[in-house]
Amino acid sequence: MTDFRFELLAQDGEARTGVIHTPRGEIRTPAFMPVGTAATVKAMLPQSVRETGADILLGNTYHLMLRPGAERIARLGGLHKFMDWQRPILTDSGGFQVMSLSALRKISEEGVKFQSHIDGHEEFLSPERAMAIQRLLGSDIQMVFDECPALPATHGAIEKSMALSMRWAKRSKDAFGEQSEEERRGRACFGIVQGGTFTDLRVRSAQALKEIGFDGYAVGGLAVGEPQSAMFETLEATVPHLPADRPRYLMGVGKPSDIVGAVLRGIDMFDCVLPTRSGRNGQAFTWDGPLNLRNARHAEDQEPLDAACRCPACRSYSRAYLHHVVKAGEIIASMLLTAHNLTFFQDVMRTLREAIADGRAASFAAQFLLRYGGSEAPDG
């Protein structure tokens, strides 16, 4: 059986391309992970997700612990079998959703008490419980439990929160290490750098995580409303302090221009609901920027979204058809636009990997941004 291993294939400036080897398959980096919140990538069958080019999915600990429950999924043979996705799965630790979705949170050194957003029942998450849930799910890449402070916040507040997250990171790693060797084999545990946009805190957080030692290093707490320039500056201050031989994951990012810019700054992995959620809202990503299919100008447009795209929407349908099914609220609109958007994101990643391998990452990024446009707002 293959162990978890990151193989760096080429570097171009700070940008890197490589392969993460896992027992469940290879993950080509830079990688985009579609989000499979509740044991499904919304509006997609797993086979269709794979056909977009995805090597790995993200599952949400918070959602799955509430419904259908981690112990239940374990009894049913684990998340891969449950949702029919045999390739790698990364699970977050629930920390972010506890902050953004649940009610009546109470944070202590021990963990977080909160109420389910589904039915209000009381739940508890701690580093130990978050890792236990990820083990029950059978996750290939397990994330440490961290606190995600609300922004804006003072240096003092972020420092305190980061310090707590680092203590939780140590407890998470210890809990991961206490799994049996057989269970752990080929599975990875990633730390999460916190510290807001304060570069001194980011550096301290990165150093604290390196001392604990992880299979990969994530950057959390970004893309929460700060300007893109602040995100990029934070990455520039953080990435040099992360080990070069481990994958780097920018959590919850993002827009295509965010991804391209973060890859240039040394990030290897991404996840975001943007392609799936936008697809359900009638928005399509293209190399010429986003389109809103609801717009009446598409009503008699016989052209596909993108004649060069290999997705089911572009192979078989006109923009006029997509406009019609978006307006009519038909499920096929969500299915086709989600498939298209995930294909687009994977094609961006593939093109980035090729550009890095060829030593032309910066010129590709410049050309991409020129054509895609500075604004991420759909054309209406």
Added chain:
Amino acid sequence: MTDFRFELLAQDGEARTGVIHTPRGEIRTPAFMPVGTAATVKAMLPQSVRETGADILLGNTYHLMLRPGAERIARLGGLHKFMDWQRPILTDSGGFQVMSLSALRKISEEGVKFQSHIDGHEEFLSPERAMAIQRLLGSDIQMVFDECPALPATHGAIEKSMALSMRWAKRSKDAFGEQSEEERRGRACFGIVQGGTFTDLRVRSAQALKEIGFDGYAVGGLAVGEPQSAMFETLEATVPHLPADRPRYLMGVGKPSDIVGAVLRGIDMFDCVLPTRSGRNGQAFTWDGPLNLRNARHAEDQEPLDAACRCPACRSYSRAYLHHVVKAGEIIASMLLTAHNLTFFQDVMRTLREAIADGRAASFAAQFLLRYGGSEAPDG
């Protein structure tokens, strides 16, 4: 190019099996037509519909005329191209939906004035307009425009309505005949028998249609709330008066036991929203009767819906997974249960065709009903 032609392969009692040859492909009968209301079989891609075994879809004139509009679909190359379904399409004439969906109907000898249920704008349907719309859509089997009276109604009211429908049938046929020979080639026009559950009116209606002469004969105005026995009695009184060498179509039917009973009474074609709509509501059809996946007893059931079924839901998922995604309101629940239900309906049709060819239609029907159960209500 093949003309429209019905080939009878075998008869067993009143039950028949055959093939309708059309330029766009063969339709094996008895046939079940999935409903593609608004240019999509809800929650399905056309390729997946085909994989269930469907030879032909039904499209709704009423829905398509309102959105996106028949002229628009014609400019976009016709309904087949628009929705990416290259096999035969039957379109209804809009008469039924005008009665069931629109507001402020005003019926005259000329036709029906009504308000769109989408935005309230005024529309008009007549035999001539209904046939023009079906021609614009490029429909392979075009239905005459008929009046669908609300039930219950007196013999006198139904007689008057039926007589109007017969005059409209003549005008519809004339309008169909005025299409150019090239346009009409390989396309069919079906008449619709009306008359409620009054057998004398049904016989007169059938005779009136035969005098006009159609490529196929539908039975309309049934399965609108009357007991199954009344529907079967009406079929028994009607079918003998229909030409044996033309396909017979029972509109809007139905439950599996309705279909099996109607096939035994000589019906060749069916359409119904039941498998698709039930799928979106968490209901699954099985040979042992319907199941409600919302029921908590499925929560940890590792078995598939039907181990012998070839659909994507049964090949890859447990009942526990289906229960989870139904409860969570995930789109994949609609996708998987629709695919399963359409596969089940097509498997019932295939098994009926085989039983008729083997001369064991009656015994198959008896066994089917014994196992499926008398009640069509899901087990909860």
